[in-house]
Amino acid sequence: MSCLQKNRVEFIAQGDAKYNELSTPYNTRIRTRPRIIITPNRVSDIQYAVVCAQREGFKVQPRAGGHSYAGYSTGDANTLIIDLRYISNVEYDPRSRKAFAFGGARLGNLGLKLGADGKAISHGDCPGVGLAGHSLHGGFGYTSRMWGLSTDHILSMKVVTATGDLVSASPKLNSDLFYAMKGAGDSFGIAVEFELKTRTVPDKVLRFIFDLARYSRDAKRMADVFVNVQACVQSRSFGDNYGLTIRLATDAFRVAGYFYGKEADFQRTMLPCLSKAAPVTITIEEQSFSRSLSSIAGDAPLRRFIDAPGAKSNFYAKSVMIPEQRPLNKAQMQDYFRTVLEAGARVPNQFVITFRLMGGTGSHVKKDYGDTSIPWRDTLWIAQHDGQTQRNPRDVARAITAMNDQLEGSIQRNVATYFMFPPFIDPDLTREESHKMYLGDEHSRRLQRIKTKWDPTNVFSNPQSVQLERRR
Ligand SMILES: Cc1cc2nc3c(=O)[nH]c(=O)nc-3n(C[C@H](O)[C@H](O)[C@H](O)COP(=O)(O)OP(=O)(O)OC[C@H]3O[C@@H](n4cnc5c(N)ncnc54)[C@H](O)[C@@H]3O)c2cc1C
Incomplete structure (x- = not known):
């Protein structure tokens, strides 16, 4: 801490007025709290903070939107948190059609800024989520089948590294x-x-809801619906x-x-x-x-005020991904719904299950937008x-574990390799399990070297987090 003081970097520690608010994670079920928090408004303060953390033996985690399910941007008693809320501006350059977003930018503010020029990138549902935490772990939303993952929009980025240096990273510079x-x-x-490529937004969007609540206590009917929709999204006519x-x-x-x-295309392709x-x-x-962006967010406002106390939730979540090549069949889905x-x-009334369609015919999530450490x-x-x-x-x-385990069991019987979705990070996984499920063995080995x-x-x-390569 004396190192931070010497470099005139203001910090917040236990006992300070703002500590409680800034140290409470989005998921209030998580109990750990950080040692120190800084809320810099200059990149040079971030650089000093990393150097000081090295010197004084702290770990560092940045915080963008603070929505980590596991509270990893809140850290623990040995962590210095760098909250990027005051380094969060977004600019759009109409000539290059690129966006430039700082590390603490929120998805809602990004959507508003780009939307004013009829542009967007693909991203997830919640306006308060940070672009950084989201896109650096993939980032998936309703437009991702059409435009790719959020991470696929990153053309380059500036990164403060472990030495406190500020470096550029792109396919050409520091590509590893x-x-x-x-x-x-x-x-x-x-x-x-971040330097981001943008997309031109469509003029109109159709929101559709098929309400099948009448089947919600009938495992067989739900399985029928599920496999019918599944066959449809994998058929040639789907887009x-x-x-x-x-x-x-x-x-x-x-x-x-x-x-x-x-x-007309919706009627032709979806109704059947x-x-x-x-x-x-x-x-x-x-x-x-x-x-549609605020509709996706449950009609929440897109604008996020950086100093407003953020919404909190207290939840337990598990996720698993069903591979495209071996979808679950009707019998498996019926067992699962049972x-x-x-x-x-x-x-009752304490759980929600969501199956998000990531693949299916034409999905751009599969497209090769360049080298990423994403295996899924x-x-x-x-x-x-x-x-x-x-x-x-x-x-x-x-209950949540029983449901997820049942589905995972069926997936395991179908395929040797499957993954879990890192943005929905599950703190119950051990480090080894998390690397296998989020990164896969091949990426894990390459990442350890890097x-x-x-x-x-x-x-x-x-x-x-990724570990250092083991010395032989
Ligand atoms: C209500 C809600 C809705 C969601 N909806 C979706 C969705 O539709 N689609 C989807 O894909 N995901 C969704 N997510 C998951 C979300 O994408 C992840 O939780 C994401 O990691 C949150 O990013 P953040 O910046 O808000 O979180 P943070 O907690 O700030 O960051 C998450 C992780 O990224 C690291 N990190 C943050 N900033 C940086 C940085 N600048 N550089 C390096 N590392 C950084 C943090 O240290 C932490 O480990 C949702 C989450 C919530 C809570």
């Missing part, structure tokens, strides 16, 4: 660091600025212009999403997928692209089991 940051950023440095989810909760079951095309599920209530609404109904009945592009569905844990947390955790080069003292560290 660029590769490592795009998938495992928290282990390698602090991205302080990249769909963002689609299947969602299940107590007394709720729906297929919903956003279509970035013409209504659900024809066998009739009677079903269908809602279709035409929206502007910017309206487990969900049984386990869910013990924690060949995924058909991301399945997330999410339970609210303010009440009876143990029962909720048990870690040894760029962060030989392992200053960028959390319970699941």
Whole structure:
């Protein structure tokens, strides 16, 4: 701390007025708290802070939007947190059609800024999520099947490294660091600025909801719907212009999403997928692209004020990804839905399950946009089991685990290799398990070599971060 004082970097520690607010993670179920927090407004303060942390034996984790499920941007008693809220501006350059976003930018503010020029990048649902934490672990949203992952929009970035240097990383400059940051950023440095390619937004978006709540207690009917939709999204007529989810909760079951095309094409390609599920209530609404962003966020405002206390949640979540090449069949899905109904009945109204369509015909998530440390592009569905844990947390955790385990068991019987979705990071996994499930063996080995080069003292560290290469 004396090092920070000497370099005139202001910091917040336990006992300071702002400590409680700044040290409480988004997921309040997580109990660890950091040693020190800084909220710099100059990149040079970040550089000093990393050097000081090295000198005084602290670990460092940056915080962008602070939405880590595991609270990894909150750290522990040995961690210095660099909260990037005051380094979060976004600019758009109409001549190059590129965006320049600082490390603390939030998705909502990014969407608003780019939307003013009819531009966007693909990203996830929540406006408060940080571009950095999101895109450096992939980042998936409704437009990703059409445009690729959030990380695929990063053309270059500026990174504060373990030595406190500020370096550029791109496919041409420090390409090993660029590769490592795009998938495992928290282990390698602090991205302080992103150069992003942008997309032109469609004029109109169709929001669609097929409400199938009447089937929500019938495992067989839900399995029928699931496999029909699944066959449809893998058929030749399906397109990249769909963002689609299947969602299940107590007394709720729906297929919903956003279509970035013409209504006639929607009618032709989507309605047959659900024809066998009739009677079903269908809602279709035409929206502007910017309206669709807040609709996706549950009608939350896109603008995020950096000093406003952020929303919090208390939850337990598990996810698993279903590979494209071996989808689950009707019998497997029926067994799964039976487990969900049984386990869910013990924690009514405290769980939500979402299957997000990542693959299917034409999905650009599979496209080669350059070298990234992401092994899970060949995924058909991301399945997330999410339970609210303010009440009876143990029962909720048990139910969520039973549901996820059931699905994972079927996946394991179908394929030798499958993955989990790193943005939905699960703190219950050991470091080894997390590397296998989020990065895969091949990327893990390559990342360890790069870690040894760029962060030989392992200053960028959390319970699941990439380790140094073992000496032989
Ligand atoms: C309500 C909610 C909705 C979500 N919806 C989606 C969704 O639709 N799609 C999806 O893909 N994901 C979604 N997520 C997951 C989200 O993408 C991840 O939690 C993401 O890591 C959060 O990023 P953050 O910057 O807000 O979090 P942070 O907690 O700030 O960061 C997450 C991790 O990234 C590291 N990090 C942060 N900034 C930097 C930086 N500048 N340089 C290097 N490392 C950094 C942190 O140290 C931490 O380890 C959602 C999460 C929540 C809570």
